[in-house]
Amino acid sequence: MNTALIQTADGIFTAHFSGIGLAALDFPSGKTVSRAAPDEPSSAQFNSWLRLTERALKQALAGETPDALPPLDLSAGTEFQRCVWNALRNIPSGRTRSYKEVAQSIKRPGAVRAVGQACGANPIPVVIPCHRVLAAGGKIGGFSGGLDWKRKLLSREGALPDSD
DNA sequence: AATCGTCGTTCTT
């Protein structure tokens, strides 16, 4: 797994690439910046994926819909998790779904709580828009990267619900 | 506010 740092206006994200594509994306840690040396030689392909990732990330952080994504490596997830993550990918910017709606959309209407778990296990936040999933009634719900991030992202998309 | 139903994942035997 090659890791690369991506500098944005919101801090330094860390991207992890497998041989398949982008496998994980970490929020800025705030503290120690991982300086791990690449364990694979830098190739033209990785550089291309990194450019795509950087562009897509910055667009997404600005509340825009990325015009292109790098290949994603979701192979680490279970079948169920990949279903959920794919469902998340077609929630358009500026729109939100409830956990229940996501559960229904993947034909497992009873697996509401399991959907929440799967969202939390999303390895590529922001790009895979897990922040667009709210609890019922427009409640903010939770977020693995911290609720401040969830609110910030939704706010930039103009989809931040009125806090009740 | 407290409790229960639900279900995939993870942690313990």
Next chain:
DNA sequence: AAGAACGACGATT
């Protein structure tokens, strides 16, 4: 290999 525990939930009381 089971079984118990645990959630970024939702519905009921």
